Amino acid sequence: MTANPYDLNRSIGFLMGNTYRKLSSLFQNGLKEYDITPEQWSVLYQVDMREGQIQKDIAERSGKDRPTTTRILDHLEQKGLVYKQIGENDRRSFKVYITDKGKSLIQETIPIEKHVDEVIKKCISVEEYETLMKLMIRIGSHVNEITERE
Template sequence: MRGFYEDVAFRTNVVAKKTSLHLQHGLERFDVTPEQWSVLNVVDQKAPISQRHIAAFTEKDAPTVNRIIDVLIRKNLMTKAIDAQDRRITSLALSTEGKQKVQLIRNVVEETCTHFYRGIADTELEVYLDILARIENNLE
């Protein structure tokens, strides 16, 4: 068993890096990074949404999310609206261009994931997700 846990940790890290790199290459044609995609995806599913909630859903810190949002607004992929009753509250949503781009990106992400999980049954992926959740819980 010596080295077994280290091997598992190493393989997990290698697969995570390869997955991220593969996704990054798929997103390049859209001028979007995987980090930007994670924010766009959350906003697409949860809009209108606050920056604080985006940070929670993406598990990123507030300054990182703020930088990503600024870039996405400059790229005309997101819009920011200030609450009429409470000017401290800002709601974020996808712009029309953002909605179109998200759908194109989602298609690429789905194709990429289909490639990643080729030959693996859904039941096996469910077990894998359960194991990952337990490992993540142990890390908390």
């Protein structure tokens, strides 16, 4: 190792980005055989949680903007993991459903997602884990308030 990887990171923002990318890579590595990316996985998981959500809500719940959500859902649809139905009341929107293939994939890969969590819990305590979640949620909410205020 020639350089301390945390050299720049007096800044929480960049540090968070770097840590996130490492976790994401770890998960991606575990998903290798399943032909799905971590972000696709998170959207598929979200669709599985609540059948028939419209894309706007999937976007909000998975913390992505709508164009990104559209494209991820396109990929999931091409792979036969989800399908859409035109909303009956509002024909602008689509309700999104998971397929059996999608359900199986989520069931098979949840252990991989859990494994990433286990890795984290090997180096921080349960309380620290809770603290970390709380702090990130608080920061996220605070930033939301600020940006929505405009």
